[in-house]
Amino acid sequence: MKNLRENAPILLFDSGLGGLTVLAELRKLLPQAPVIYAADLAGLPYGEKSEAEVAARVAGLLGRLAERYRPRLACIACNTASTIALGMVRDVLHVPIVGTVPAIKPAAAMTQTGVIGLLGTAATIRQKYVDELEAEFALGKRLIRHAAPELVRAAEEKLRGVTPDPAIFIALTERMRAYEGGEQIDTLVLACTHFPLLEAELAAAFGPGVQMVHGAAGIARRIAHLVEGQPMVREHEDLFVATGPQDPQMAAALAPALSSFGLKRTESL
Numbered sequence: 001m002k003n004l005r006e007n008a009p010i011l012l013f014d015s016g017l018g019g020l021t022v023l024a025e026l027r028k029l030l031p032q033a034p035v036i037y038a039a040d041l042a043g044l045p046y047g048e049k050s051e052a053e054v055a056a057r058v059a060g061l062l063g064r065l066a067e068r069y070r071p072r073l074a075c076i077a078c079n080t081a082s083t084i085a086l087g088m089v090r091d092v093l094h095v096p097i098v099g100t101v102p103a104i105k106p107a108a109a110m111t112q113t114g115v116i117g118l119l120g121t122a123a124t125i126r127q128k129y130v131d132e133l134e135a136e137f138a139l140g141k142r143l144i145r146h147a148a149p150e151l152v153r154a155a156e157e158k159l160r161g162v163t164p165d166p167a168i169f170i171a172l173t174e175r176m177r178a179y180e181g182g183e184q185i186d187t188l189v190l191a192c193t194h195f196p197l198l199e200a201e202l203a204a205a206f207g208p209g210v211q212m213v214h215g216a217a218g219i220a221r222r223i224a225h226l227v228e229g230q231p232m233v234r235e236h237e238d239l240f241v242a243t244g245p246q247d248p249q250m251a252a253a254l255a256p257a258l259s260s261f262g263l264k265r266t267e268s269l
């Protein structure tokens with residue numbers, strides 16, 4: 001990249017706080033990287049919106065963020081936004097873009113029973129992108145897709161210090177087991193960046209016979225690869241940017257979690 005500023009940030013974008021699972025992995029690889037984490041809290045949840053609405057929000061917000069912060073790379077740390085808008089955003093932004101797609105390929109390699117559960121948002125699980133991944137990598141397997149918006153809410157609350165209600169995980173396992181072939185699920189794709197924040201709760205509910213797979217570590221490796229060799233200086237504590245008016249009480253409840261990810265400054269978009 002020409003004239004790359006050494007303090008140019010890596011921009012991570014999600015509808016909410018799920019992309020922090022990607023940031024956690026990125027920190028392990030690039031502890032010195034300047035990062036801006038942007039959450040479209042005013043637009044959360046994306047999973048319940050139409051394709052047109054998600055595409056318009058994501059393209060518009062990333063355009064504004066890129067203009068304001070001039071990142072060296074942007075990562076759409078959200079399966080819903082990526083499966084809907086990745087191609088479009090790549091066409092309009094002059095910044096390398098890394099997306100997040102459901103980890104169907106590794107899951108297909110891991111399953112012994114041939115039955116994979118895919119947990120995502122309602123918008124993600126109906127995407128053609130997912131049909132294509134299934135056709136390419138999971139032919140001959142059974143992929144059981146399920147929308148779990150309650151997990152998005154629970155993950156957001158957990159980061160604000162609220163313990164998730166165990167009943168939601170029990171209900172979810174019962175629902176997954178009730179699908180045809182569901183008793184044989186041995187691999188679960190966490191196809192929403194919020195869900196690894198609940199991996200312990202999900203593992204406890206599904207039991208030791210079910211392994212979980214998600215893309216956070218792979219996305220972090222991809223980002224690290226793309227910025228390899230670039231000058232990089234982290235001059236300040238990293239920045240959390242959110243859309244919409246922030247409820248001061250909610251913001252205060254979230255501050256310790258953000259701080260644990262190195263996000264110690266906040267701004268509104």
Ligand code: DGL
Pocket residue numbers: 014015016018019044045046047048077078079080081121124152191192193194
């Ligand atoms: N974190 C987003 C994802 O990976 C979804 C949450 C939402 O519904 O906005 O799909």
